[in-house]
Amino acid sequence: MYRSNTCGELRQDNIDTEVTLAGWVSRIRKMGGMTFIDLRDRYGITQLSFDQKINHDLFEQANKLGREYVIQVTGIVKERSSKNPHLPTGDIEIIVSKLNILNAAKTPPFTIDNETDGGDDIRMKYRYLDLRREVVRKNLELRHQLAFETRRYLNERSFLEVETPVLIGSTPEGARDFVVPSRMNQGEFYALPQSPQLFKQLLMVSGFDRYFQIVKCFRDEDLRADRQPEFTQIDCEMSFVQQEDVLTMFEGLAKHVFKTIKGIELSDFPRMTYADAMKYYGSDKPDIRFEMKFNELKDLTKGQDFVVFDSAEYVGAICAEGCAAYTRKQIDELTDFVKRPQIGAKGLIYVRYNTDGSIKSSVDKFYSQEILLTWIERCGAKPGDLLLILAGDTEKTQKQLGELRLEMGSRLGLRDKQDYRCLWIVDFPLLEKDEELGRYFAKHHPFTSPKAEDIPLLDTDPGAVRANAYDIVINGVEVGGGSIRIHDSNLQKKMFSVLGFTEERAQEQFGFLMDAFRYGAPPHGGIAFGLDRFVSILAGLDSIRDCIAFPKNTAGRDVMIDAPSRIEQEQLDELGLIIKKKP
Amino acid sequence: MYRSNTCGELRQDNIDTEVTLAGWVSRIRKMGGMTFIDLRDRYGITQLSFDQKINHDLFEQANKLGREYVIQVTGIVKERSSKNPHLPTGDIEIIVSKLNILNAAKTPPFTIDNETDGGDDIRMKYRYLDLRREVVRKNLELRHQLAFETRRYLNERSFLEVETPVLIGSTPEGARDFVVPSRMNQGEFYALPQSPQLFKQLLMVSGFDRYFQIVKCFRDEDLRADRQPEFTQIDCEMSFVQQEDVLTMFEGLAKHVFKTIKGIELSDFPRMTYADAMKYYGSDKPDIRFEMKFNELKDLTKGQDFVVFDSAEYVGAICAEGCAAYTRKQIDELTDFVKRPQIGAKGLIYVRYNTDGSIKSSVDKFYSQEILLTWIERCGAKPGDLLLILAGDTEKTQKQLGELRLEMGSRLGLRDKQDYRCLWIVDFPLLEKDEELGRYFAKHHPFTSPKAEDIPLLDTDPGAVRANAYDIVINGVEVGGGSIRIHDSNLQKKMFSVLGFTEERAQEQFGFLMDAFRYGAPPHGGIAFGLDRFVSILAGLDSIRDCIAFPKNTAGRDVMIDAPSRIEQEQLDELGLIIKKKP
Secondary structure, three states: OOOOOOOOOOOHHHOOOEEEEEEEEEEEEEEOOEEEEEEEEOOEEEEEEEEOOOOHHHHHHHHHOOOOOEEEEEEEEEEOOOOOOOOOOOOEEEEEEEEEEEEOOOOOOOOOOOOOOOOHHHHHHOHHHHOOOHHHHHHHHHHHHHHHHHHHHHHHOOOEEOOOOOOEOOOOOOOOOOEEEOOOOOOOEEEOOOOOHHHHHHHHHOOOOEEEEEEEEEOOOOOOOOOOOEEEEEEEEEEOOOHHHHHHHHHHHHHHHHHHHHOOOOOOOOEEEHHHHHHHHOOOOOOOOOOOOOEEOHHHOOOOOOHHHHOOOEEEEEEEOOOOOOOHHHHHHHHHHHHOOOOOOOOOEEEEEOOOOOEEEOOOOOOOHHHHHHHHHHOOOOOOOEEEEEEEOHHHHHHHHHHHHHHHHHHOOOOOOOOOOEEEEEOOEOEEEEOOOOEEEEOOOOOEOEOHHHOOHHHHOHHHOEEOEEEEEEOOEEEEEEEEEOOOHHHHHHHHHHOOOOHHHHHHHHHHHHHHHOOOOOOEEEEEEEHHHHHHHHHOOOOOHHHOOOOOOOOOOEOOOOEOEOOOHHHHHHHOEEEOOOO | OOOOOOOOOOOHHHOOOEEEEEEEEEEEEEEOOEEEEEEEEOOEEEEEEEEOOOOHHHHHHHHHOOOOOEEEEEEEEEEOOOOOOOOOOOOEEEEEEEEEEEEOOOOOOOOOOOOOOOOHHHHHHOHHHHOOOHHHHHHHHHHHHHHHHHHHHHHHOOOEEOOOOOOEOOOOOOOOOOEEEOOOOOOOEEEOOOOOHHHHHHHHHOOOOEEEEEEEEEOOOOOOOOOOOEEEEEEEEEEOOOHHHHHHHHHHHHHHHHHHHHOOOOOOOOEEEHHHHHHHHOOOOOOOOOOOOOEEOHHHHOOOOOHHHHOOOEEEEEEEOOOOOOOHHHHHHHHHHHHOOOOOOOOOEEEEEOOOOOEEEOOOOOOOHHHHHHHHHHOOOOOOEEEEEEEEOHHHHHHHHHHHHHHHHHHOOOOOOOOOOEEEEEOOEOEEEEOOOOEEEEOOOOOEOEOHHHOOHHHHOHHHOEEOEEEEEEOOEEEEEEEEEOOOHHHHHHHHHHOOOOHHHHHHHHHHHHHHHOOOOOOEEEEEEEHHHHHHHHHOOOOOHHHOOOOOOOOOOEOOOOEOEOOOHHHHHHHOEEEOOOO
């Protein structure tokens, strides 16, 4: 061992003992005849002291060290004359008697510090240096803890972690599968799993009862800023359960994680139906750190010849507390915000309910003070509040109003990253209609079970059928989701027919799982959490990128190792593949 | 929840309580007016009792159930009149009052029983049914436990589990890489990692200090019976360590695993040099459950005109205790064994040291009783023992004698699967000479560090340089291996030159890691365990196949899901690939 202690553990108790430390030179301060070095390792920073008067040679050696040199030192722990209360080791320093350079270092291309001068691109190219920064490393420590505590919780509850294969088969609907050419079976391909869904359901048929896996999944799709081609799921499945059992089990997991990692005791998670989430928040992942629910005003706006509202299917308002004094400029900013193409509203109506009780609105021309007052009452506004109103098609407008609500929440400082609000969204619609194609698609996947009481609606009003499907949402982010699966083959057949599958096509596409189900499938259901997303929430990050040790960029490239890349002709020949020339 | 209890937990204490169970119909016994059903789930088997006299309808229903039906029953726990001491639940049975068929089942293609009538092929095709068998499931439970206890041990010792990427770059030497065509970067490919070696070393450069990962790795090679294209490693790396530190840490892990999973306290692992392992066991993974070391006889065989021994570089013997009475037929079997092409010996010489003190040998013609006695003494044989002797080139003959030793160990019942003997093999040669090409190759990989005292030999006798490399061997199986890495760039350059790399080629092939090392690499080293192999040892299995939930066959196929398979033309087009027509 190159060290007797780490750089994070020495305290007053260790004074006068001889220790050996090893680490990186983080900072060098030369003060006349004294040189101080901050020695850094994963566990902390310890100050090394070199005194010209005590050991001239050593002092000279120390002065020649560069940033990020790897050194080993031996010395006596002494009390510092000027202590550093911000550092756990701030009471002590090492009076070095022996210095050994383990490795020299080129000057890094950016400073290894929490506040670095390195931009995103250079940090990613030199990710191995970026990972030396405490802020980045902490995210990965958190990731480790989250995975470990998840396993501990599930292990204690008889879940078995079972590894499912990474080299699987491509499915006809797997357009976004990454594929892997087989050398031994030329012309054939494996696919990388988008999720272990098939295998976890098979494990339930196998009687594994409680399965989980923290597992890499893959999706070859055009990457949005916050997607990665490979991502990690906490994938779980249970047999002989109903929705309530799954919710209880995994609410428990979330509570366990928050308690052990963040020291936070979460209270029971509220349940909200998908319908309510859309009606009150315009989102199936509402951020409930703040209220500011939607209020529908349509009925209070009729007959005043204001064509925007009269022609709108939906008129909805949020009440921004204490914002009546917003300036013209601030209101214009909000108007610009909702008119951005990503949001797409045509305009924004406001009603100021001033502190003196007067009312001022952008639709004063059309609506009397009395009418405006009915809106104010509907919204529960107090003097000093501001109503922000959008109108249009119900679904679109609710989504737009939802975005505006989040923006107002941010502006009003109502979205504290250390304030965690979890909830379940339940009763998702089973099916989604593709208006263009005029047919229904499964909102989750075709094995999601409808609510028993809604099964008759499959014939009469498929769009109204609710699923035994649920999402767990934290601070406006969908962290996980799942469903109870269909285990009855007649219901499954019915489902396929609603989805417009012929029996042949259903057999071709899903026959394998359906065959397995004929040999005695238990009732079962499960959930999958996005680990990257979960970590980013716990770490208070906006992006998942910094929760991943070696992420890829939005073009799917690892700029550090420069992958993907060309391969040798020999390899292509062995695989029996030809690369098409670009036209 | 469909049940109040599992099928494994009811005992005498539960008598007279009402319970609800759910599971699979494992066995139905009809005895006149009584029908008994063994209800099975992952946790055990509980006997259900249906009495015609008590409830005729229910009795009739029960009689109609088929094997592997999934049912739910409610009833009262009662003491059994004839108890089954082999079953943890054997004291009780359930007098069923309610029966609910959750799912019917087709008759499975083989019996779901520890002793099944299903052959390998059908079991793999219906793996989801095979996994219902307790013997198979137990292996996967063990696998879960091994992974969990490994994580617990390493977590307690400040190791961080860090996920490294699965989509990485192909290296010029990565001839056995699986590759993944990139859609977004047409003509370019990712590769699947054969190990996270590069990334774990980078994490040490990043200051992660202690890393581990239980991770899938991939190798596209022609499969031997006991290899899989995807396999799982327990991959570990530590900074600021010497070989001794790594050995201590991971000997501790092995002990922890054996103690928590098997309840076995292992004593300290012996260390054996590679040279001794070859000299005494003819193998770098000796099975030390039994002694039977090699004895070299060459010096005792000279000058008697026996050309086989005189022309041989090496003459070695093992002493098979108590086997002097082996029949001609038994000796012939052994001769045939060593002459098999996989072993390749030309013949086998024996010396019987009979219980009456007489000596009988197949080379009596050439050697006097006095000379044979010197052999006997050299081997420490007692009356009643049998010497088995092979001769030829040293290396080949030692390997052949090693195989014969294992065969004799098996014949003599000295290889008890429940007797675990672990050891470290150390001081591996750093380099291996390819006699045909006349140059040296790295035995592990080019980053393995030579022993400090052997560095001068790099110039004079490279083949004699020993590495800081080590393997952990259990019962003759290499369960893990690793090394201390080179962290000094001058030594690394030296190593490349010995390996015959030009500076350009070294830069091209390994430049990326060498660049990283210039920014301050700590001394580091690590180890990787083969999880599949480790489980198979703990489970007492000969193959890794049954430790894997969904394995592939020797052609790399998953016969259950029928992968790999053809993909759609559309997908090939998107990837810019053409499949070469077979000639």
